[in-house]
Amino acid sequence: MKAKWYVQTLKYLVLALFTFIFGYPIFLMISSSFKSNIEIFTSPLSLPSTFSFENYAEVWEAVDFSSYIWNSIIVSAASVFIVLFVSSMAGYYLARYKFRWNSFILLFFMIGLMLPMRLAVIPLYMMMMNLGLLDSLFSLIFVYVAGGIPFAVFLFYGFFRTVPRALEDSARLDGCNDFQIYYKIVLPLMKPAISIVAIVNLLNVWNDFFYPLIFIRTDALKTIPLGMLTLFGEFDTQWNLLFAGLTISSLPMLIAFLFASRQFMDGLTEGAVK
């Protein structure tokens, strides 16, 4: 059945409208980052008259972006990796080994799923101070890992229950021990779950500014979002630099998305269907 032409036109109009709504602010951010401060003021909507990277050079000079980017990468990579690792094991444990306390443990993790951790920031702060972790990337990694675990455990738990046991049993007969079964047989089947957990956590961790704001003091240890706060404090009237800073701080994710947009989106949806 062929769709009627006016229905199709309407659809494209809606899509065009939303493309504008979603795309334009980002386009504006990037195009303004090439303008001079006066140009932003006088012709805010037009394309930049020249493509100069002066703003970028100046921002790069003034703010320690290379450190920020490194810190963000380290924190994100470590947090996502640890969350995946420990949660998949816990999920496997809960799905496969029927101990009497399993439902309590599920409840234990569920509390974390239910409650907004941000509200616990003051005790968390004091704890980090007592552990001597304040102003170190470890404080961030620990918080992000702890925050990511409940969701990930539940997702993995759900997934493992859909994996047939026959595979594991046959491997067991072949003489594999539990850990070998886990990471040789079961883990490879978990790709969809791993990708959704990884992407959700990556986006959360990469973009968070709340915990760095509270835990990090040294400039060289700041992550990108916190670095942006510093930048805005320093150049509040120079919008050209602000736009350049906003663009720089978004660039790593945008580039990653450019190369792997399908993996990003399919990863999220494949996990969600289950």
Added chain:
Amino acid sequence: MSTQIKDQGYFKKRKLRKNMVHLFLLPAAVLYGVFQLFPLISAALNSFYSFNGFDRDQFIGLKNFIVLFTEEPYKGTFFNAFKHNWIYFFVTVFTQLVIALLLALIIHSKIKGKELFKSIFFLPKLLSVIVIGFLFSLVLNPTRGALNNLLEAIGLEELTRPWLGSMDTALFSVIFVDSWASIGFSMLIFLAGLQAIEPEIFEAAKIDGANWFTVLRKITIPMLGPSLLVMSVLVFIGSFETFEYVFAMQGSSGGPYYSTDVLTTFFYRLAFGTTDGGQSIGLGSAIAVILFVIIGLATTFMLLIFKRKDFER
């Protein structure tokens, strides 16, 4: 049940191995227990004390809660913020459920450039909240902002206004920005749901002569039912936890004149104080506990739905 017995039989032979198995659980349980559950519990306990940041010596029972609900300025501020959380919820339901579903339906139908549109709509999700907040406080700036400039350029001058600086528009502007960032994600979830529906069902309906709207009402929405419900509970939780967008754009005071104040910003002001002082960790923690209860109830509800869905399978 049979597998359980089998497991145990297997493990009896190797007792050491059996204990080793707990190592699967241990790291997650410890990390989560130490860095999340413990702080949450001690935050909850703080709500029963008079606590100005220095000494937590005075146990005052439920007094913080009573003060919060009965005495000004707390009472007024609390219910004002609570109301905003509800507004946040209703508007976000519209954007995250209605608009996101509409976009998902269009992209799922016969059109060209599906992938491109999907990517563009998802794009904002990649930006950090702080970047989005700053970007939009520049876009919505009353004098130099792009939005007012754009409206003027296309002859809609009477629509220009101080978006973030007026009582009528500030909260909606913040919610709009939040939705702008998250619609793409909801759309993807709906798309996944749509893709899971067998195409034959639609074909059959079309052969029966059902129009688009009937198909939507009779087939699509019921089939998406569980994800719609789960999404609305997620939106509810999100609306009561919301903090970052308000904080990034309007500051912790929820200005102008508390028009964007939500429970989390109210919490933040009391728990951390402002630069002028005014810290009261006890009262702040009481707000946190109230939020725990509200969100806890919502999540329990969501998990019950999950469970029912499980049984259906």
Added chain:
Amino acid sequence: MKFKKFILFILLVLTSGILFACSDKDTSSSGDSGEKVDAVELELYSWRPEDREAYEKFIEAFEAENPGIKINFQPFESTEYNTILTNSLVSGSGPDIIQLRPYSGTKSIADNGYLTQLNDVPGVMDIEDSFLEAAKGSDGQVYGVPTTLNAGVIFYNKDIFEKYGLAAPETWDELLEVSEELKNNGITPIAQAGRAAYLLSMLHGVVSPSAYGGNDYVDEILAGSTDLTDPRMMETLDRLEEIEQYLPKDFIALDDNDAQALFYAGEAAMYINGDYRLGTFEKNAPEMNIGVVPGLKGEGQNEPYVMNWVDGSFGVVEKSEHKEEALKFIEFMATKEFGQLFSDELNRLSAINGVEPKHELVKQITKASEANTTPYLLLVYFGEGSPTTKTVFEDSLQGMFLGEITKEQVLEDAQKNAERAAEEK
């Protein structure tokens, strides 16, 4: 068994994380314990990251006179400073010397016993008593050395004033006249922002003393014979209503930097804020020709009321292991030498007697405040409660300008909060 090793490795990484971070901290404070022979290292906490260079100079000057003491300047973001300071004091892990928020900020820390009394430190008692007020505990003892004095002033663009043949306003009526004239010429009279409510408190503070009659009213409030709902206070709100027409359109939506941009661009002729904005101007618009009105005169007065408040002071942590050395630094901060250095480096008003500022405008403001100073009423005497009465007041001003509440309500809400705060104590 590859997997077991893997787990072991991860646990190792996790625990080494804790160890590493701990040892990291140890090295930073090793000056305290191990190598006392070399130098005692003191930690100094401040909320002024932007003043780092200046403070490093002060510290250099001090260290030159006091070999054997090293001071480590550690600034934090102003918004997080209170929390960080409270927590480090409670846990006892932190600093030796701390920058103290003035008035109630100092009081709460001192009353909880975290500060060392400074009455006997040479030079401290020579500081003007009204400044010391900012650094006292409830027991009336001094716990901090005030360093900076702030003044709320009216900056104006001299070129614009000259162009239209206007003189700097000296009284409220003159301010209105000048504003009217500027407005008629298409210039925004006052670049005021209101998105951050404290800016409204500032505006109120600068224009109000000449309306409520200066220190007499303040004294009556302190004596408890009147309160914030006094008709004299109402008059100050009338003034705000009157001046609204001379503020930018939608000023409640403007950020302070938007207001500054208007001022720099010559679109607005005046700008009201603390004298510390001089530094900002010099950085952002060095060629601008700026004049300053330190305050407005009351009826029949020769000297304008200059609204002053102490910005911060420095105190010594009671539990510090190196109290003696820390007190030496405090002594240094109470000297004229330091005051002069401070004023020269930062172009701010020093709280130390007899310091001669270099900067012309700072000199003018200092002279004026020496002649007739009046406290920033809301900040100095209404900083208590949670939320503080000052916060309630300025948020209500926002509501008043937006037409949400009446002037009467503004004063009532503030007064109620003040009474609550007093009860809580």
